[in-house]
Each structure stands twice: as C-alpha cells, then as structure tokens.
Amino acid sequence: MKTIKSIILLFIFLISLGCEQDVTHYDFEKYKFVSFIATQITVLETYSTDNGEAYPVYLRYDGSVLEEDFTVSVKITENNAQKDIDYKVENTTVTFKAGEIKSEPLLINIVDNLLNSDQERSLTIEIESVSNPKIDIGVGIVNQSNKSVTLKITDDECSETISIFNSPNLMSSAGNQTVIGTVTDSMVTLTGNLIDYGAFPNASLGITLTPTVEGGTAGAATFENYPAGTDNDGYVYEFRQNGSGTYNICAGEITVAIDVYYESGGSWVFWYTSQNVITIP
Structure with missing residues (x-):
C-alpha cells in the first residue's frame, strides 16, 4: 500500500514539475520576462532620411503588472556596420513605464552614406541588464528566447560610376x-x-x-x-x-x-x- 502511495506521489510530482517547465503557460506572478518583440528587422538605409526620424526598436515585458518604472540596458555589436557612418544611436538604455508592457523605443538613426556596399551590414542588439533584479532576460523558463534582435541595413545604392x-x-x-x-x-x-x-x-x-x-x-x-x-x-x-x-x-x-x-x-x-x-x- 505504501508503495502504491509512493508511486502516486511521485507521479503527481512529475506532473507538477512538467508544468513548471511548460514554456507556453507561465505563472506571471512568479515569472517575469523582458525580451525583444522581433528577432529580425530589415531597414532601408534611407529610412531616417525619408521619414525624418530614427528607427524605433521595442522591447516587451511579460509578467504581473509592475507599479514602478524599470530600465533595460542593451549592447550593440556591429556586423560590417560602423557607428556614425551607417548608423547613430544616442542612448543604449530604454525605459518601461509602470504598468506598460511595451518599452519606450530604442532609437537608431540610419545613415544614408551614399556608398555602395557589397557586404551585408547589420547590428546585433542584445539585452545586457535589467534594473529590476526580479525580471529575467528573454522569454521562457528554459532556453529563453528573444534576448537579441538583428537589425539589417539594406543598401539602396547602385554599383555604377x-x-x-x-x-x-x-x-x-x-x-x-x-x-x-x-x-x-x-x-x-x-x-x-x-x-x-x-x-x-x-x-x-x-x-x-x-x-x-x-x-x-x-x-x-x-x-x-x-x-x-x-x-x-x-x-x-x-x-x-x-x-x-x-x-x-x-x-x-x-x-x-x-x-x-x-x-x-x-x-x-x-x-x-x-x-x-x-x-x-
């Protein structure tokens, strides 16, 4: 009889453990996440010139409603792109206002450099830290996703002389x-x-x-x-x-x-x- 009870308890424990690892259903009171909304972005290099503004990159928050603002710091890694030649960025910190699930934008000014480039130019923007220690980076209990976004700058120049x-x-x-x-x-x-x-x-x-x-x-x-x-x-x-x-x-x-x-x-x-x-x- 004790053996049967032990098996039943073990079965219940395994089920509950499986629920803890279910990445599609979170206990948002317990788990809080910050991540990028997109993982791949393609922007024409004339975006800022045509629109008169910087390209906005947003992050999202998943979890219980927070009553205080928090900030997220990101790191930018260049892939054949150069600051002030291909892009400009004023700040690498974004803010989530209390109660908001979408961040204020990270603003990337895309430079139309008038140069024909044979190489793909992109930026990898990665979440580096969160001011609220209770918030995890990336979505999910295990194998967190959307920790970074790749922003590809598409050249609009021709190859003629x-x-x-x-x-x-x-x-x-x-x-x-x-x-x-x-x-x-x-x-x-x-x-x-x-x-x-x-x-x-x-x-x-x-x-x-x-x-x-x-x-x-x-x-x-x-x-x-x-x-x-x-x-x-x-x-x-x-x-x-x-x-x-x-x-x-x-x-x-x-x-x-x-x-x-x-x-x-x-x-x-x-x-x-x-x-x-x-x-x-």
Whole structure:
C-alpha cells in the first residue's frame, strides 16, 4: 500500500514539475520576462532620411503588472556596420513605464552614406541588464528566447560610376535635346544644344562631379566660367553656374542651372538662365 502511495506521489510530482517547465503557460506572478518583440528587422538605409526620424526598436515585458518604472540596458555589436557612418544611436538604455508592457523605443538613426556596399551590414542588439533584479532576460523558463534582435541595413545604392555619363545620347531637359557626354577623371564634358537655342547646336560645358563622401554615388556638380563656343551667327558664349548643382549616379542625373552670356563689343552680356537636368534616357 505504501508503495502504491509512493508511486502516486511521485507521479503527481512529475506532473507538477512538467508544468513548471511548460514554456507556453507561465505563472506571471512568479515569472517575469523582458525580451525583444522581433528577432529580425530589415531597414532601408534611407529610412531616417525619408521619414525624418530614427528607427524605433521595442522591447516587451511579460509578467504581473509592475507599479514602478524599470530600465533595460542593451549592447550593440556591429556586423560590417560602423557607428556614425551607417548608423547613430544616442542612448543604449530604454525605459518601461509602470504598468506598460511595451518599452519606450530604442532609437537608431540610419545613415544614408551614399556608398555602395557589397557586404551585408547589420547590428546585433542584445539585452545586457535589467534594473529590476526580479525580471529575467528573454522569454521562457528554459532556453529563453528573444534576448537579441538583428537589425539589417539594406543598401539602396547602385554599383555604377560616373562613366555612365560617357554616352552619345544623354538628354538635356532644356528643349529635350540629345547631347553627347564624355567622361575624363571626375569631369563630364557635354556637347550639343544645351540651352535650347537652334543657332548654337554645338555648345560645350565641362562639369566636375564631386561625391559627398569618397566613393559615393551622389554629390555636387560644379563648373567655373566655361568658354562654351561660338554659335552659327558668330557670337562667342560663356556659361556660368547659377546656384548649386547636384548629381546622382543611381538616378543617372546631373542637375545644373546655367547663366548664358555672350560677348558683345568686348564685354560679356547676360542673356538668360537655362535650367538643365541631364539624364540617361
């Protein structure tokens, strides 16, 4: 009889032990957890530029309602990503307000670095510590999950260089004229009807393309006062830059405003300003 009782008690104990290890049903009065909501996040590198704000990463709390705030500190490990080049972060501590199950966001500013990257860039963000010692890191009694999240930064740049402007059929927005582009080092020389003036079909202009960052795919388009040539009526022209110019290799586009001057009586006379967008059709 004692043996049967012992077996029954052992069976009840094993059942109760199994319940303790059941990771799908927790006693939230006894067990309290903090974890990341997601484990994998993919963000386009233009996110912060497009949205004007940092990307928010959230943590969650599972357990009985707490009447006091608590904080969670995280550690960021870079995987081919570099701080201030690929991302920026002001603080690695987030707060859970009393009674809340979702943290205030960890804010990651994604930097659009204008560089084409062949390597995957990501951050591993891992929970390092919790200010409340009664709260466990990760969800579950055993094999806790969601202790970290991987944030992958997706590149939006192309792999082209300014040689794409070395083309006999670039298009100028000034009158939708076809012009010829010739690339030498960092300069693109354009030849054709650049100012939509039929008597000057072979104007020329050399534009220097300077990337915003070394190796970047976008930047400034500039030129000094440029001797543009002579029109069919014998007038000599000079082009001068008006304002700032830009270029974007991935868009296949150069944007400049040209002040058109012609020589008369030994002096340069301003005629008009030609707004030009040079594109690859």
